Amino acid sequence: MIPPYNHSVSSFRSILFCLQRSINKGILAKISLPPKSQTSFLCSLVGYTEQGHQLNAHELLDEILIPDYKSCNKMIKSYTTDYQYLEALSVFRWMQKARLRPDSFALAAAVKSSGTMHDARLGGMLHAFAVKGGFSTFLAVEKALMDMYARFDMLSDSRQVFREMSWRDSVSWNVLLSGYARAQLYGDAMDLFHAMHGYGDEEVKPTAVTMAVILPICAKLKSLKAGQSVHAYVIKMGLDLDTLVGNALVSMYAKCGSIINDAYRAFCHIAWKDVISWNSMIAGYCDNGFFGEAFELFCRMILSGLQPNYATVANILPICASVEDGWHYGRELHCYALRCGLEVELTVCNALLTHYSKVGDMKAVESVFGKMHSRDLVTWNTVIAGYALNGWISRAINLFHELLSNEIKPDSITLISVLPVYAQANDLQAGKKIHGYILRHPLLCQETSTGNALISLYGKCGELDNAVKTFKGIPERDIISWNAMLSAYADTEQLEKFMDMLNQMNVEGIQPDPVTILSVLQVSAFHGIKKVREAHAYSLRAGFTIQMTVGNAILDAYAKCGSIDDAFGMFRSLTGKNVVTGNTMISGYLKHGCQEFAEMIFGQMCERDLTTWNLMIQVYAQNDCIDRAFGLFHELQHKGMKPDNVGIMSIVAACARLASVHLVRQCHGYIIRASLGDSYLEGALLDSYAKCGSINDACKLFQTSYQKDLVTYTAMLGGYAMHGMAQESLGVFSQMLVLDIKPDHVIITSLLSACSHAGLVDEGWKLFKSISKIHGIKPTMEHYACMVDLLARRGCFREAYNFIKDMPCEANGNLWGTLLGACKTYGEVEVGRLVADHLFDVDTGNIGNYVVMSNIFAADGRWNGVEQVRRLMKAKDLKKPAGCSWIEVERMRHAFVAGDLSHPLRPIIYSTLRTLDRQIKDPLSPRK
Structure with a gap:
């Protein structure tokens, strides 16, 4: 006897509804009450049920109903067909209590219900009941038991039932085949399919259901050959016109990568295409990167009159960003989903989040996310990745913390989305906490992708030892693991370790891919033109240069090595060019001051982005074509583009070259109106105000700055130094130290220069001695030059000369030139002559040095010296430029x-x- 099964209120309501519905069918005639009393019986049963007295209701039902096994069997089968498995089992339990014997089909339905509800204990009892009652040899019961054990992942029991069957039909084979497929035992499934095919019984042949099970297995195994063999059998058996089989063929070919020919032919051959047919083909195009074809097929589906369902929308939305006017189409699909009520579907909402993230509309992402009634981990991962993709670093981190506060366990996708965010924010401590979380979860430790993300994090944060440990701890390293490690070495300029890693990669037989070549080119640029050419040659042999990213990287490497001609040769040889190609060439010409060639590339570009315009503005500003820079800046705005931080910084620098405080103020106003601004742009404004002579404007901007950093302090301190306000510079420096902002060599140079111009010898010496002792900075040539100028302004020329001679490194032309200029100012002829001897050897082609020495001689009346210097200038063909x-x-x-x-x-x-x-x-x- 099966133990009592707990009844719920809903089960009694269902039974009651069934009784009420069956009044006209004579079921209530079985109730041992007069017709007039049936109404009161039903009211009593309703009262017990509504008040939650299930026991009383059950007793009432047991007392009133006369046992009728046919009605109960019919109810069990009806409930199972309607997916009301709990109710089916409740009726079965009642039959056992009433000592009614179910038929084989009712028992099979009960077994199916227990399997669907994953109640293994009840399923075992039902099997025992079937054996005891002599039902175990009935085909329907045997198939139900096989399916039940397969759902419990008890495939050995399912196989045992299959082996003990006296006769097997096609459905029996399909049930076991589905169990293997569900348990991902693809090899066993293929063996069973071959056994079924060779069974020899005419009544046991693979059916459309068999094909619908075995074809996805071929796709999982990525076995195109096996899939084609199955397709041949399908054609032979005349199943190729079946919609179910056709859909499975389309999906199999798409997942095996044969989308254009085989999948499309299978799709066209389906006689009656349903929405699944179209969805399978659209999904296949999307998965294989044929976004335009997928969108075109979607449009054909609409024209055919077939209404897309939630799966169609979920497939097509993520690719809208990859087609022209995709943002507009995404909006239309969003409206369609709202009209059809599909916005309640979780997959549709997740697809909307993916689409809006790709097109950069994070406001829409937040709107959809906020209105979702239910969210899964995919939802959170999509929004976090969207924030990361669009540079919303702080919001990505905050959402990750919110996910954790909701006690949702992140998976590997969550972690590989958030780790690059922490790397970008340079938050090493948070990254280490995530690493600790990964180590506490063995399944995450086995994920290669999480290890790769950790390597990238440690590499970008300069923690190479941890990056190496993580690399060695990855169980199965892939090419991405090696590339992440190579990139870490390249970014930190660890050239020897990079080469060792590359050699190790070669020893282990790992073939480089285009990403590897990008790191190799980055390192080759440090080694010189020879290494770049070697990397270029390897890329040509491997066929990597057809990829635009590699071609652009080769252009950039040649430009960085100073070989702009080789870069242009590569540019001409590229069959495909994009906006990055043109930008790379313009950037190279910018570095080498080739304005005409930059203009030529700019004029040839069919497509230009904001970076293109910014680069050309820099080209004109750098080459003193200020009017052209402003003209290009205005043209950019007329085309409907909004200047960004980089463009504004370029134009602010041009304003400073003109010494136009009015134009700087206009730029400042635009920055405020456009809500632009970061520390670098603020620093550029401060510097420009100071260079234009408006130190008061610079001071006001500095005082109203909310987040002062090293860049801001450097600009303000340099502005004060430029205006000879040494005490104010020292005051700003003290504020910076109080805020624990570590100075760099630029700030030290500005301070020493300010002390020099103000004659603050003691403060200058004190600062110079603190450079290495307190701040840990190695003195640069600029620092020595400032000290020489400081000594010379106090008339200590011989001390300044000896200071240069005692330097730990050899002085350059600027340093000797500083002392020579001081000698001219104070009429120091003898030291000037000694300095000039060194200077003419170090900086031979600088005419300014000769002019200064000539003026020193002239001021002291030493005309022979003047004549001697002029002869040197004439011999070297040096001419003084016009002031x-x-x-x-x-x-x-x-x-x-x-x-x-x-x-x-x-x-x-x-x-x-x-x-x-x-x-x-x-x-x-x-x-x-």
């Missing part, structure tokens, strides 16, 4: 070049200058 200066008056720039008399206001200007000169010489003279 130039400019000034902005009422937003108009006026330039003056030595010897140029073309200015329209020249008579008035020179007249005013003569008046000013006379007044300076004779302060008591009358003023006009």
Whole structure:
């Protein structure tokens, strides 16, 4: 006897509903009550059920109903057909209590219900009941038992039932075959299929259901040959027109990578295409990267009059970002989902999140995410990855913390999405915590992808020892593991270790891929043009240069090595070019000052992005074509593009070269209106205000800055130093140290320069001695130059000369030039002559040094020395460039070049200058 099965309120309601529905069918005639009393019976049963008195209701039902095994058998089968498995088992239990014998089909239905509910204990009892009651030889019961054990992952028991069957039909084979497929025992499934095919019984042949089971197994095994063999059998048996088989063939070919020919032919051959047919083909196109074809097929599906379902929308939404006007199509699909009520489907919502993340509409992502009634781990992973993809680092981290606070366990996909975020934020401690979490979960430790993400994190944070340990701890390293380690060495310029890793990779037989070549090219640029050419040659032999990323990297490597001609040769040889190719060439010409060639590339580009315009603005600004830079900046805006931080920094630098505080203020206003700004842009503004002479504007900007960092302090300190405000510079430096911001060599240089111009010898010496002792910075040539200038301004020329001679490294031309300029200022001829001897050897082609020495001799009346210097200049064919200066008056720039008399206001200007000169010489003279 089966033990009592717990009844629920819903089960009694279902029984009651069945009784009420069957009044006209005579079922209530079996109740041992007069017709007038049947109504009161039903009301009592309803009352017990609604009040939760299941026991009383059950007793009432047991007392009133006269046993009728046919009605009960019919109810069990009906409940099982309607997926009401709990109710089916409840009726079966009632039959046992009433000592009614079920038929074989009712018992099979009960067995199926227990299998679907994953109640192994009940299933074993049902099997025992079947054996005891003589039902175990009935085919329907045997098939139900096989299916039940397969659902319990008890395949040995399922096989035992199969072996003991006296006769097997096709369904029996299919049940065991489905069990193997569900347990991922693909080899056993293929063996069983071959046994079924060779069984020899005409009544046991593979059916459409068999094909629908075995074809996905071929896809899982990636065995195209096996799938084609099955397809041949399908054609032979005339099953190729069957919709179920056709859908399975389309899916198999798509997953095996044969999408264009085989999958499409199978799709076209389906006689009656249902929505699954279209979904299978669309999904196949999407999985194989044929996004345009997938979208075109989707449009054909709409035109055919077939209504897309949630699976169609979930398949097509993620690829909308890859087609033209994809953002618009994604919006239309979103509207369709809302009209059809598909927005409640979790897969559709996840697809919407993926689409909006890819098109960069994170506001829409947040809107969809906020309205979702249910979320799974895929939902959280998609939004975190979307934030990371679009640079919303802080929100990605916050959402990850929210996921953890909801006690949702992250999986490997979560971790490989969030680890790059922590790497970008340079948050090593948080990354180590995630590493600890991975180590506490053995399944995550086995994931190669998580290990690869950890290597990348440690590499970007400079923790190479941890990166190596993680690399060695990965159980099964793939090419991505090696590439991550190579990239870590390349980014930290560990060139020897990079080469050792590359050799080890070669020894272990790991073939490089295009990503490997990108790291090799990055390192080759440090070794020189020879290594770049070797990497280029290998890429050609391996066929990697057809990929745009590799071709662009080769261009960049040649440009970094100074071989712009080789870069241009590579540029011309590329069969495919994109916007990155053109940007790379313009960047190379920018570095080498080749304005005309940069303009040529810019003019040839069919497609330009914001980076293209920013680079060209930098080209013009760098080559003193300020008007062209501004013209390009305005043209960019007329085309509907919004300048970003990089573009604004370039134009602010151009404003500084013009010394136009008015233009700097305009840029500042645009930055505020456009909500742009970071520490680098703020630093550029501070520097430009200072260079334009408006130190007050720079000071106001600095004081209103909310987040001051090293860049901001460097700009403000340099501005004060530029204006000779040494005490203010030292004050800013003290504030920076209080905030525990570590100084760099640029700030030290600015401070020493400020001390030099203000004559603060003691403060300068104190700062110079603290460079290495306190701040851990190795003194640079600029630092030595500042100290030389500081000593020379106090008239200590011999000490400055000895200071240079005692330096641990050899002085360069700038350092000797600093001392020579000081000698000119203070008329120190003898030390100047010694300095000039060194300077003419170190910096032979700088005419300024010769002019300075000539002026020193002239000031002291040593005309022989002047003549000697001029002979040297003539022998080396050195010519002094014309002096130039400019000034902005009422937003108009006026330039003056030595010897140029073309200015329209020249008579008035020179007249005013003569008046000013006379007044300076004779302060008591009358003023006009």
